[in-house]
Amino acid sequence: MSDNHTRSPSSKDDSRRSCWVCFATEEDDREASWVRPCRCRGTTKWVHQNCLQRWIDEKQKGNSTAKVACPQCNTEYIIIFPKLSKAVYLMDIADRIIYKTCPFVAGGIFIGSVYWTAVTYGAVTVMQVLGHKEGMNVMEKADPLFLLIGLPTIPVMLILGKMVRWEDYVLRLWRKHSSKLPFLSFFFDEYSRYARIPAETAPLSDPISATRVLCGALILPTIATIVGKLMFGSVHSNFQRTLLGGIAFITIKGVLKIFYKQQQYKRQANRVVNDYPLTQDLLGSAPSPTQ
Ligand SMILES: [Zn+2]
Numbered sequence: 609m610s611d612n613h614t615r616s617p618s619s620k621d622d623s624r625r626s627c628w629v630c631f632a633t634e635e636d637d638r639e640a641s642w643v644r645p646c647r648c649r650g651t652t653k654w655v656h657q658n659c660l661q662r663w664i665d666e667k668q669k670g671n672s673t674a675k676v677a678c679p680q681c682n683t684e685y686i687i688i689f690p691k692l693s694k695a696v697y698l699m700d701i702a703d704r705i706i707y708k709t710c711p712f713v714a715g716g717i718f719i720g721s722v723y724w725t726a727v728t729y730g731a732v733t734v735m736q737v738l739g740h741k742e743g744m745n746v747m748e749k750a751d752p753l754f755l756l757i758g759l760p761t762i763p764v765m766l767i768l769g770k771m772v773r774w775e776d777y778v779l780r781l782w783r784k785h786s787s788k789l790p791f792l793s794f795f796f797d798e799y800s801r802y803a804r805i806p807a808e809t810a811p812l813s814d815p816i817s818a819t820r821v822l823c824g825a826l827i828l829p830t831i832a833t834i835v836g837k838l839m840f841g842s843v844h845s846n847f848q849r850t851l852l853g854g855i856a857f858i859t860i861k862g863v864l865k866i867f868y869k870q871q872q873y874k875r876q877a878n879r880v881v882n883d884y885p886l887t888q889d890l891l892g893s894a895p896s897p898t899q
Pocket residue numbers: 627628629630631632655656659
């Protein structure tokens with residue numbers, strides 16, 4: 609397709625055309641096709657069709673639908689594509705629909721897999737807690753819809769339960785009231801003796817502690833079963849034994865955690881910064897860096 613209108617210079621102004629991309633003038637290349645694509649005035653409004661196309665390609669960086677404007681006057685270029693045939697037009701629409709729906713489909717598949725993993729985990733946990741045979745019986749008798757909602761709720765509730773930091777709450781109460789209970793402070797030292805109140809470390813602030821919550825929550829039924837068998841072997845009901853095992857495990861672990869945290873708190877509270885030993889050279893011995 610040739611463009612006779614822009615190729616032949618008609619006025620005096622047009623004879624001084626100069627391409628703002630390659631700086632060539634009308635005299636340099638008589639064959640090139642020209643275009644004035646924007647509101648710019650004077651000789652700089654002209655540009656070679658080919659030079660401008662190359663410049664637009666660079667600006668679009670492979671995205672052929674991106675809008676491009678003149679860098680001087682900010683006019684958006686009017687880019688016209690040749691008419692599409694019907695078949696190509698339909699393919700173009702199909703391509704766009706697929707491009708837009710794929711993220712949703714992938715997200716749906718991901719959520720679906722997480723859901724089915726949760727259902728499987730719930731079913732395994734039911735069999736673990738109730739015993740294989742009884743668990744199977746209960747699930748076979750239950751309403752399928754109830755199972756589809758109830759089973760994935762099991763891991764969710766375990767994780768939510770694990771996120772309740774009841775040990776921290778007990779510890780805070782303890783620190784508040786330990787001065788009123790002298791015989792208890794025998795274990796945990798006197799609160800009033802602390803040189804300072806250390807800065808609290810924020811729980812759940814990093815992704816590693818999130819994975820810890822996840823692992824701790826999901827492994828709890830297994831641990832509860834084991835502890836139940838070890839400590840409450842005489843209880844005949846599987847469910848009661850596992851429940852007792854779980855409660856015992858959580859209580860023991862909580863007490864140990866409270867003790868450990870309180871010890872760390874005390875260490876932080878009673879830390880001291882030492883003087884730098886000025887007489888180090890005279891004495892001829894290195895100071896101990898600890899304490
Ligand atoms: Zn040019």
